Amino acid sequence: MAISATDKELIKYFTQLNEPQKQSLLQVIKTFFKSENGPSDQITIANYNKELDDAMDRISNGNFTTLQELEKEMHSW
Numbered sequence: 708m709a710i711s712a713t714d715k716e717l718i719k720y721f722t723q724l725n726e727p728q729k730q731s732l733l734q735v736i737k738t739f740f741k742s743e744n745g746p747s748d749q750i751t752i753a754n755y756n757k758e759l760d761d762a763m764d765r766i767s768n769g770n771f772t773t774l775q776e777l778e779k780e781m782h783s784w
Contacts, residue, residue: 724732765771
């Protein structure tokens with residue numbers, strides 16, 4: 708099987724990346740396959756409701772970020 712020019716170019720650049728960059732790119736590539744095959748992380752209504760309850764508990768306990776805090780953090784980006 709012949710390797711296309713695009714494949715050759717991808718290999719050329721991929722081999723120049725360091726290991727963390729390769730891992731990051733691999734995750735991006737995997738997302739393409741997940742989106743083509745439909746939703747892979749379906750959740751039940753019970754799990755969804757539990758996540759909502761957990762989030763409400765965190766908010767009730769004061770574990771959240773205010774808009775002002777987020778805006779301040781964004782300015783440091």
